[in-house]
Amino acid sequence: WTATVVTGNSLDTGPTISFGIGDTKYVFNVGENASRALINKSANWTNIRAFFLTQTTIGRGGGLSGLLRRPDRLSAAVDVVGPPGLAHYMASMRFHLHGDSTRVNVIEASFDPEPEPYPTLVFQDTNLSVYSVAITPGDHAGNSPNAGESEASSALSPSQAQEWRTNMIDLMFPAEQRQQSSLGHSFYQQLPALHSKHASGLRPAVAYVAISSPMRDECDGQKADPPSAPSNWRKSGNNVNGGSVKATRVVRPDDNCRATPVNPTVVVILDVPSPSYIPSLINSFTRSPLYSKIWSRTPEYTVSSVFHLCGEGVLEDERYIEFMNGFPADTHHVISSSEYERDAVTFATAALHQLRLNQFLDPDIFPAPHFSLAPEKELANISGLPATSVLMESGLHIGVLPATPLSLPDEQLDQFHPAMPTVRIPAFAELVSWRIAKVKDAVSKEESRLQTGRQSQFHSEEVLERYKRLDSVTVIPLGTAAYEPTAFLPSTLVCIPGYGSILLDAGEGTMGQLVRQFGVTGVWNVLRDLKCIFVSNAGAAYSHGVAAVLAKRQQLDPPATKPIYLVGDPLLHISIRDVHQIENLGLDDPSGNGTIPVISNALHFSDSDFLNLRCRDYKTVYSSWAARVPLCEALGLLSFQTVHLPPQHNCYGVVLRHKDGWSVVYALHTPTIHNLAVVGRNATLLIYGATVDDIEQGTTPNTPITEAVDLGEKMKAKYVLLTHFAATTVESQLVIPVGKSKPTVCFAFDHAKLRIGDMWKMNLYHPVIRQIYKHDVYSSARARET
Known part of the structure; x- marks a missing residue:
């Protein structure tokens, strides 16, 4: 034991x-x-x-x-x-x-x-x-x-x-x-x-x-071998298990066991x-x-x-x-x-990868995770x-029966915490130093060219300021499966300067990922500024972290002064109401600043779909319809439109259009892209998610990557951010179409901090990142614990 x-x-x-x-x-x-x-x-x-x-x-x-x-x-x-x-x-x-x-x-x-x-x-x-x-x-x-209570249960x-x-x-x-x-x-x-x-x-x-x-005492070998007992009696296990063996005399369990209680x-x-x-x-x-x-x-x-x-x-x-x-x-x-207790990083190997990118490549795009050993x-x-x-x-081990000394985890297996605050891996640095220097030089030259272009392009301070606000919109993929096959489940935070943020999906562990991203103090500000959670799919991978985020938000002191809108399928709202009876998730908050449920269909781009709601709670149906205006005002949006994504019945994408002129489209992989391409036309950013299953079932040339690029091209998107990919998939399927009419395509990474104005950098960083993971000197540790 x-x-x-x-x-x-x-x-x-x-x-x-x-x-x-x-x-x-x-x-x-x-x-x-x-x-x-x-x-x-x-x-x-x-x-x-x-x-x-x-x-x-x-x-x-x-x-x-x-x-x-x-x-x-x-x-x-x-x-x-x-x-x-x-x-x-x-x-x-x-x-x-x-x-x-x-x-x-x-x-x-x-x-x-x-x-x-x-x-x-x-x-x-x-x-x-x-x-x-x-x-x-x-x-x-x-x-x-x-x-x-529902009428049936009251x-x-x-x-x-x-x-x-x-x-x-x-x-x-x-x-x-x-x-x-x-x-x-x-x-x-x-x-x-x-x-x-x-x-x-x-x-x-x-x-x-x-x-x-209850356990029997240890067997005494000398007593266990009476001269006349059958030679194979031990193999049967009969005597040890409480039975008797008949030879010249009967051998009972007590005869061959030590008397020590x-x-x-x-x-x-x-x-x-x-x-x-x-x-x-x-x-x-x-x-x-x-x-x-x-x-x-x-x-x-x-x-x-x-x-x-x-x-x-x-x-x-x-x-x-x-x-x-x-x-x-x-x-x-x-x-x-x-x-x-100290707040050590639980998944140290994944954090170490993040730290390498922070130290070697770009500290702004790849921030180091927050933790404390004090x-x-x-x-x-x-x-x-x-x-x-x-x-x-984590890792503490006690031998209960038989009793053995308590043992602490082997610190030699922890490569993340000793590496802080600075990574020192000379062999690793030499291996990719030439690639790092090359890409940093390319990024620097491109930044100078873009800066010169902006100064000649924008002739008024008002237009320039508007462009700066667009560039400052930040996308943080808290959970992906990009490159490294981690188990950080899907969750993407979009931060809008001056308005707050929206969370696109929230898989299990999203709350913990937010804390690692922003720290103990910073996460309270994020929860206070969080205006909306959009859940694309009622499946656990996309929704199981919602309750933890809402429960944590209820602990704000002082309480939030604005509500948070939860947009999702009717089944999601039923589940959230069920959990709310066990833990306070802010529903029915008398202050009006708690959680406001909004059904996805009520925000559908086609008003006719509003009549096709799978929900008998008509109060929630019409309150969802009425929430359109305050929801858009909370985030500074002109419109918040959902799009059904076949073949799944309860899966939706979302199109966000901001009054500053930019737009973001978020959708999971879908074979039917016409409506999404029409509603999301001229999008600034398309965030497109495809699961590993989608890729394994994909056939050339219609892989999810090419489909995403095709969708981005049809809607004339400027950037396409691919998420939900695994390392092996990216290695084998990494063929990104390039052309004048093609959008800029980049891959999402766990905890990356991507300003829309910096999306282009990811294409340049990509070869170096792949090299870092390919030649990981700690590959054996990654295999043990991701």
């Missing part, structure tokens, strides 16, 4: 802990980006038997759907355990999460503000027994945010509502393949409202006590969001006969380790320090607290902590 920290508590990940017993894995908490980290750490992270969430929040379960979509990583049957509301949270994923090769069983831990003296068993197999501990805040009055009792949610989960993971048409009308309705006694900021948490299954081994996972939860935690461990035997200086169990997930102010609380010291002296205490507070300043206390770090 081993315990491994998959991810620590950083700005782009939450604490995730994995148990490994034999070839079976058990995962505690799966925040955003945890699935990527878990899969990339090792190819051996397979056969996951159960997930345990300590809170039903995005921070603790935002990456759950990502792993549940990977049947190759799961057991045939998977249990998902968590606090009340877990079934609701799982059912909210029904439009993008489904599978027929894995049986998923959702278990909500029983919850009672007054703990029962007997523990609640929530999971058991041949390896582990896991008990839950309900932890509640001292003041648990109030109600969770309620997004409203009259349901709590048990009927729970049955509805369970039925939805059964439809998501059917025992046999099911046709889409057989899902039924209720599948597309909003889930019944939760009837929670807890305010969203004071929700209940669940701690877990994992106890090893073996105490069950225990690992405890605690989640204490604030000091108000401490009395409930202590009360649970005091009243329960089982837990009191574990929380003891002379326990009847071997307590290997306790993982402490501590909110602000918990770790300094004298009551909590006393509670920690109640466990045996040799227990490992692994502490996760944002106040005391914690806000020092753990050493807290007196009275157990001597065995350590901070949680």
Whole structure:
């Protein structure tokens, strides 16, 4: 039995802990980006038997759907355990999460503000027994945010509502393949409202006590070989497994095993969001006969380790320090607290690539990711902590059974943090130095030529100022698959000087990518200035990060003074309203500055399509129509038009036309480009996304690259920015048509900061970037962790 920290508590990940017993894995908490980290750490992270969430929040379960979509990583049957509301949270994923090769069983831990003296068993197999501990805040009055109830669900009792949610989960993971048409009308309705006694900021948490299954003592070889026993009796395993072997006499299990008793081994996972939860935690461990035997200086169990997930102010609380010291002296205490942990970059290899481009090529276009190795507070300043206390770090490993010393991650494998603030790789620099010098010289000459041309072209200050505003519009691809096959999912931020920004799609991890791009302080300004999120597709790859961004925006202090518009398919809005019942996403904000839902069809370029809405919520339909004007005013736009992208039914592109004269078109790969070319005519920039699947299915000469160039040419776009490509694809398909009538084509890179006025540079940088990745001296590290 081993315990491994998959991810620590950083700005782009939450604490995730994995148990490994034999070839079976058990995962505690799966925040955003945890699935990527878990899969990339090792190819051996397979056969996951159960997930345990300590809170039903995005921070603790935002990456759950990502792993549940990977049947190759799961057991045939998977249990998902968590606090009340877990079934609701799982059912909210029904439009993008489904599978027929894995049986998923959702278990909500029983919850009672007054703990029962007997523990609640929530999971058991041949390896582990896991008990839950309900932890509640001292003041648990109030109600969770309620997004409203549909007519069908308003009259349901709590048990009927729970049955509805369970039925939805059964439809998501059917025992046999099911046709889409057989899902039924209720599948597309909003889930019944939760009837929670807890305010969203004071929700209940669940701690877990994992106890090893009873084990037999070690076999004594001398006692195990009676003279008259059959020679092959050991191979059968009958005696060791509890059976008997008959020879001249009967050989019983007790005859060949050592008499030393073996105490069950225990690992405890605690989640204490604030000091108000401490009395409930202590009360649970005091009243329960089982837990009191574990929380003891002379326990009847071997307590290997306790993982402490501590909110602000918990770790300094004298009551909590006393509670920690109640466990045996040799227990490992692994502490996760944002106040005391360093904020290291989680995906160091991807960050190292970004750093190389920053140092060697262009620091403006390729900014270095934000991080901090200096914690806000020092753990050493807290007196009275157990001597065995350590901070949680990604890669930390504990041998639980048999017990082995705690081991920290190998710093030699981290090439990013030691490389800051300056990269020093002489061999690497010499390899491409001649290309770098050549391209920098070409960029410098082109900048001088353009500057001279502008001075002769613009005769008035007003026209020149308008052109400068166009050049300053910045496109930041937060997530792509360009060149390096990273798992940063699609998300593109377009920043409009003087007006704010719009986010085009938001895959899982978008919030963390924003923090890495702008830093802890800067990201609050970005959230305050974010006026719109446009979601092209209700699929998880494009929409699963929306809730995390909206939830973070609700934490602005002072609150936002302007609303944010969420534009997407009706299914997206149903899902967001479902999640809003668990975590405040700003819907129905009485101030009017929260989240305003807008249905994509209501902004369609053809008003006739407005009548073809797949939505029965007519209030949302007409409020979406009415939102056209304030949405455009918020971003300084003349128009905000959506375009349906066949063959997918719920996929849309968008055309943004600004009053300064520029326009941006954003669309995923589509074989039908006529409407998009007409509506986006004379676009300044076309951002065109094609997935790896699109490229693999493409046939020459109609690859997605040539299709994108053809689309840009037909709409007379000035620039085409290609995104969603993988490294192997770019190497094999890198044939960009060039001609006088062709647009300037460039590739997007994760976290690149591209001013429209600098798009032309990417064509010159491209050969150097390809050379850097092709001759990566750390290719072996990249293969282990992207």
